[in-house]
Amino acid sequence: MELEKRTIKRAENVNLSFSYKVKEELAEHFGNGRHCYIAELAAFLNMCGEICVFRDSFCLKIQTENILIAKKCFTLLQNAFNIEMEVSVRTGKRNSYLLLVRKEQDAKRILMAVGILQETQTGQRYIQNHIYPPVTASVCCRRAYLRGAFLAVGSVSDPKKNYHLEFVLQKKETAEELRDLINSFELDAKVVERKEHFVVYLKEGEQIVNLFNIMEAHIALMDLENVRIVKEMRNDINRKVNCETANLNKVVEAAVKQVEDIRFIEKAIGLSELPKQLEELARIRLAYPDKSLKELGTYLSEPVGKSGVNHRLRKISHVAEMLREGKVN
DSSP: OOHHHHHHHOOOOOOOHHHHHHHHHHTTTTOSSHHHHHHHHHHHHHEHHHHHHHEEEEEEEESSOOOOHHHHHHHHHHHHHOOOOOEEEEOOOEEEEEEOOOOOHHHHHHHHHHHEEEEEOOOOOEEESOOGGGGSSHHHHHHHHHHHHHHHEEEOTTTTTTTOOOEESSSSHHHHHHHHHHHSSSSEEEEEETEEEEEEHHHHHHHHHHHHHHOOOOOHHHHHHHHHHHHHHHHHHHHHHHHHHHHHHHHHHHHHHHHHHHHHHHHHTTTTGSSSHHHHHHHHHOOOOOOHHHHHHHTTSOOOOOOHHHHHHHHHHHHHHHHHHOOOO
16 A cells, blocks of 8 residues: 555656546546446456466456556456455566456456356356447446546547547457447547557547547546647637738739839830829839838829729739830830
8 A cells, every 4th residue: 555655646746648647537437337347347358357277267367557557447346346356566667566356256257247258058168358248238338448448558649749549459359349339439430550559549639539528538628628729729820820921922022023013114114104193103102112002092193992003003014014025115
């Protein structure tokens, strides 16, 4: 117990990852009753349980480096089956926690309840390490199973960096079963092979939020939503700034081109050769190269709107092009 307290205290003194905080929340959450306890235990046993032969009988072992899993499994086993367990800690660079159900009858009760150990009508026993449909028949039990699976083999990236949640599993069949269980909640989880493992993953922020809601990690859900809101606001601001910058660049480029055309005309034939309305606007543009079309229109002796100024500037540009091509004497 003293070692456990020191471990927890040490964990509180470090900068915990977002993934660990999610697991802390899930470790404190229990389901609606014994059926949910069994469903969550089934996930732990499917993912990191081990059946060991001990003398002439078998026993059940759960080994993990995560104290949250060790504590949760211990509590679930006590609440669901009220059995005796041996608990040991192997200290080192990373502590290892071992829960051992040594009595065969107790191990048998647990394994049959989660659907790993089954018997034929003739009394023959066989092992099948798959998600057992009766265990996840109800919605609350599917939620509990996913909580256990995330605690056992799940992780989620810091949402401030990117959106990515995954479960890393040893077998393709287990990964596909877990994917289908997640997608029974109308999500879109996928499976990919990574080296010698199979990864069930979600990559969209909204999908991860929905999975947190399914697993009932409501604090993590709110934290992720807050990050999403801030990121969306920043992205929206960046889009608007980029759009305004692009528009401003177009205005500046157009103004530079207009001044170039006017100076070319001035050098080629003189601005006085232009029609009076065009000459007046050309001289005003030279005097105010940084003004908008709307502002230029107010400086004319007979003010015109933005479209009128734009129309006259296009005529000036046309004259300049004709001069460049030698079509105006």
